[in-house]
Amino acid sequence: MQVGHVAVAGTIASFAPQISRAVGGPPIDAWSAEALTVVFLAHYLPNLDVIPIKLGWATDRFHCTYSHTLLFAAVVCLLLWPINVSWAALALVSLLIHFVADSGSSVGLPLLLPFSRRKFSLYLWADTGHSGWFSFEGTYRQAWTWITEGGMFVVLAIRGYQLGAWPFN
Amino acid sequence: MFAYRRTPFIAVIFAAVIGAVVIWLVEVPGRPMTLVQRALFFALSYLPGLGLAMLGDPAPRTLRAELLKIDFYAPGMHSRGSEIVKGGKA
Numbered sequence: 001m002q003v004g005h006v007a008v009a010g011t012i013a014s015f016a017p018q019i020s021r022a023v024g025g026p027p028i029d030a031w032s033a034e035a036l037t038v039v040f041l042a043h044y045l046p047n048l049d050v051i052p053i054k055l056g057w058a059t060d061r062f063h064c065t066y067s068h069t070l071l072f073a074a075v076v077c078l079l080l081w082p083i084n085v086s087w088a089a090l091a092l093v094s095l096l097i098h099f100v101a102d103s104g105s106s107v108g109l110p111l112l113l114p115f116s117r118r119k120f121s122l123y124l125w126a127d128t129g130h131s132g133w134f135s136f137e138g139t140y141r142q143a144w145t146w147i148t149e150g151g152m153f154v155v156l157a158i159r160g161y162q163l164g165a166w167p168f169n
Numbered sequence: 170m171f172a173y174r175r176t177p178f179i180a181v182i183f184a185a186v187i188g189a190v191v192i193w194l195v196e197v198p199g200r201p202m203t204l205v206q207r208a209l210f211f212a213l214s215y216l217p218g219l220g221l222a223m224l225g226d227p228a229p230r231t232l233r234a235e236l237l238k239i240d241f242y243a244p245g246m247h248s249r250g251s252e253i254v255k256g257g258k259a
Contacts, residue, residue, distance in 0.1 A: 059242075060241070060246075063242065123237075126236035126237040126239075127236075127241060130241075130242075141170055141228075142233045143221070143230070145220070146220030146223060147220030147221060147224075149216070150218075151217040153216055154191060154210070157213050161206070168202075168206055
C-alpha cells in the first residue's frame with residue numbers, strides 16, 4: 001500500500017478518543033494535532049527503512065523486514081508507554097494496521113522475525129520495489145491496490161461524515 | 170493500462186453501486202447529506218470501483234502475473250525497475 005496509508009492513518013486518528021479511553025490514558029481528540037502527529041509518525045515509521053537503503057547502509061532486501069515485525073511494534077509501544085500510554089496505544093494500533101495494509105503485497109511480511117523467517121502475504125498485488133516512480137506506477141496498474149486503497153479513502157470519508165468534519169459539517 | 174476501453178466506464182457503474190450502498194448505510198436520518206457530500210462519496214467510490222472493473226480486464230491481470238515473477242530486491246534489479254515495469258517483463 002502506498003497512498004492508501006494516508007487514508008488508513010487518517011482513519012486511525014479518527015478513533016483516537018476510543019483508543020486512548022480503552023487503555024485508560026490521557027484523552028486524545030479525534031483528528032487533533034496530537035492524534036494526527038502520533039498516528040502518522042507511527043504509521044509511516046516502518047517505511048523509513050528505505051533511509052538506510054538510500055544511504056547505502058543496507059541492501060534493497062532490508063525493506064519490509066525488521067521494521068515490519070510484531071517485535072518492532074512491541075518495542076515502539078514499550079518505549080512510548082512510560083511517556084504517554086495513549087500515544088503507546090495509538091502507535092501500536094497504527095503499526096499493526098500498517099502491517100495489515102501491507103499484507104496484500106507480494107513482498108511478504110516477516111512478522112515473526114527474529115524468531116521465524118516465514119513471510120506472510122495475501123498476494124493481492126505484485127510488489128514493485130521500495131521506492132521510485134516505477135514502483136508507484138507498477139502498483140497502480142494492478143486492480144487490488146485500487147480496491148483496497150480506494151476503499152480506505154471511502155472509509156475515511158465515512159469517518160468524516162460520522163464526526164461531522166469538513167466537508168461533512 | 171487497460172485492455173478494454175470500457176473498463177473505466179464499467180468503473181462508473183461500480184462506483185454508483187458502492188456510493189449508493191455507502192450512503193444508504195451511513196446516512197443518519199436526522200442529518201441528511203447535501204448534494205455536494207453525496208457527490209463526494211460517489212467520486213471517492215470511483216477509486217475502488219475502478220479496481221473492481223480492473224479485475225475483469227486482462228491487462229492488469231497479465232501485468233500482475235509478470236511482475237510476480239520479478240524479484241525487485243535482487244542486486245541490480247531496483248535500478249532496472251523503470252524498464253521492467255514499462256515492459257512488464259524481467
